[in-house]
Amino acid sequence: MSLERRIEDALKSGFVDAEIDLDLQGNKALVQIVSPVFVGKSRVQRSKLVYQTIDEFIRSGELHAVTIKAITQDERG
Numbered sequence: 001m002s003l004e005r006r007i008e009d010a011l012k013s014g015f016v017d018a019e020i021d022l023d024l025q026g027n028k029a030l031v032q033i034v035s036p037v038f039v040g041k042s043r044v045q046r047s048k049l050v051y052q053t054i055d056e057f058i059r060s061g062e063l064h065a066v067t068i069k070a071i072t073q074d075e076r077g
């Protein structure tokens with residue numbers, strides 16, 4: 001299974017009912033997640049939730065850099 005698919009699966013498991021967009025280029029990822037889980041949470045808290053979900057890929061070195069956009073439906077603009 002590809003790295004992209006494994007990361008997507010981890011994100012989908014961690015954020016059920018979320019809209020997830022993953023752009024993986026080599027070992028760098030841009031992750032956008034729209035989820036009600038983020039309501040009332042700071043940007044740092046939101047990022048921590050995402051990092052916890054993909055931590056295994058970062059620790060293994062498969063994923064080196066991650067840019068996260070974690071928003072609620074209302075923030076979509």
